[in-house]
Amino acid sequence: MTDGPISGQILLLAAAKTSVTPARLSTLVVRTQAALERDRERYRREFECVYIDESGSYEAFLVDWGHWDELGEMLGLERREHSAIRRAHEEQLLRAGRRADREDEFETALEIREPVLIGVASD
Template identity: 55%
Template sequence: MTDDEPKHPIEGQIVLLAGAKASVPLERLSELLAETQTDLGGRMEEYRQQYECVYETAEMSVFLVEEGHWKTVGNRLGFDRREWDAVRRAHEQQLHRTGRREGRRSEFVSALEIRDVVLISNEK
């Protein structure tokens, strides 16, 4: 990610793993995450009004959304199925890691049984 690209809240190791699981090259997934962040960042107020924010720091806000949300986002951005699935996986895996760090793992795992997760960077 270059300095002029939007910052996304996904850690590098997670990007690597999510890309491998979805068969999307690391460089391409990084581009997809940056493009997604641009879109989501511009919709922050919409997410705050429509969805539950379950975790927030100075760096990111975490929202639980309806299942299938990533397909909708991916279609809006012109991503193919593998691409939006890789983005979904990256957001989900970052929530798992955050849950472990914060002692909220079981809570977040349970939430993901019925919903998807969207992480939006609070950094500009």
Template identity: 65%
Template sequence: MTETDDLIEGQILLLTAAKASVPPERLPDLVDRAQTLLAPRRERYRREFERAYTDADREMFLVNWGHWDDLGEELELTERETAAVRRAHEEQVRRIGRRQDREGEFETAFEIREPVLIGR
């Protein structure tokens, strides 16, 4: 089991890979690479960004637009790969929003910020 299994659901990864033109077998590795970078920064994210959701598997932070571009550069991802990882995080948050009856709240937040999920 990878970190991705608890962070982002498999169905979300499949749909995201198809939309982002990234091979479905590649996206879990990209998400895991992002988590390897993000996990040690959890405390910094807690101090600097709004934590909009938390559960047993993950914490969701709302960050400034362009944050994923910076993370993608740091991870040496292509633009397409960065977009796929960003979209996977967004789609998982949308699913959480539907389940928690917070979809409108999260969609409004996405107008000015983007989500980052960090696994626990």
């Protein structure tokens, strides 16, 4: 498993915008990444990959709205927990968009779809 695609600054930002503590959110993100990494090939087949970070450490997919509700249920998370994780993924994608001069594109996409960022283990 990788360290995950969500930076520490983004975890703090997402925690501040939700009712989940930074420590709890960090734990939840790691747990969620383990599940996402197991399904990475399925995401590659079924969903649009809109971004691969410059170091190749994560891939960002756009999924149908409600996907995080399904993931949260599958992982046994409370609604506020999976909402906080979704927020972290969204904030990380928007940050990547700002850096890649694609912020408007990603903001528009996030009006109708949700982001899922999956860490890619380095060999």
